[in-house]
Amino acid sequence: MSALEEWKAIVEYHRKQLVAAEKKVQELSPVVEEEPEQLSPSEMKKRVIALAAAESSAYKRDWKKAVNDGGLLENVQGILCEAYPSLKSSDSNDGTPITKVMEVIGKKDSLKRQEFELRVIERLYKNGSFNEENGGIDTFEDTAGGCDEITWDVACELVAE
DSSP states (O other): OHHHHHHHHHHHHHHHHHHHHHHHHHSSSOOOOOOOOOOOHHHHHHHHHHGTTSHHHHHHHHHHHHHHTTTTHHHHHHHHHHHHHTTTTTTTTTTTOHHHHHHHHHTSSSHHHHHHHHHHHHHHTTTTBBBOOOBOOOOHHHHGHHHHHHHHHHHHHHHHH
């Protein structure tokens, strides 16, 4: 057998071994589920606006304006963003294990996190937390009124459920 034929045989042997190794790696590799896509900012706003579907047309108009122009969604998200490190602390969440907390609030920049934010906003809405005494809507822009504490309390409630 010539040197060229020997090398061709070696290549063929390694090619077969590579195919077998790749097949074994495929078998042993865990199935990685793809993260579902996040909601777009406009879809998030749409869902928050939908909370007021059963209200009067004047309230719906004011609510939509608070969400689209007043930054209500972004303001609550900002408050929650600042609260996440504390939510993960066992001192702050009545000893709830971090795995359960993360299961509820989700990872940063995930659909699960967005769903948590929407649940917080829905609970705040149902509690009347956005209603001002003069009939207006509090967009939670100014935290001096305690909206950060209210948001924190709701987030903790949802984690504990």
